[in-house]
Amino acid sequence: MGAWGIKALESDAGLDVIDFLEDYYNSKENLVLSEIITQFLKEGFLTEDKNDIDFYYDNSIMSLAELVIMFTENRELDYDNEDENRSLRKKRTFKIDMKSLEFILQYLVDIKNEKPDENGEREYVELWKKSDFYEDWKRHLESLITKVDEKLNT
Secondary structure, eight states: OOBSSSSTTSBHHHHHHHHHHHHHTTTOSOEEHHHHHHHHHHHTSOOSOTTOOOHHHHHHHHHHHHHHHHHHHHSSOOOOOSOTTTOGGGOOOEEOOHHHHHHHHHHHHHHHTTOOOTTSSOHHHHHHHTSTTHHHHHHHHHHHHHHHHHHHTO
16 A cells, blocks of 8 residues: 555655645645646546546545645645655645535545445555554544534534
8 A cells, every 4th residue: 555654645645646736836826726626637636436436536635635634724734845845835825615625525425434436345445444553544534524524614
């Protein structure tokens, strides 16, 4: 699975999200959630087809939720980065809209409810169930759902 922690950003796939965002936003002033989701859909990090379930999509949406929560709670993005010149930490504005939060929330709820793919499973959840950290990961997922839901209702 290529993870060193329970957070999606603590994984190889999470680093792919960060690398993409650093490249995409290198010359832009503000982060825009709806724009990120649009680009994720174009680049294959996500899909609009809720029946198309994939490990990578699940990790991408959890990574994005973690970034949104990180920014709204701390007013900055704090993650490991080797190249400070490309760092998203320099961004001080993150425009977050309700439609995008609803999109993220629905994805997270589908993960929690283990909405299955055509093979009758959800690979991302199944991999975590096989780990010693499944309960911690599950609590983290539930925390993300709670926090995104709170953002929608404030």
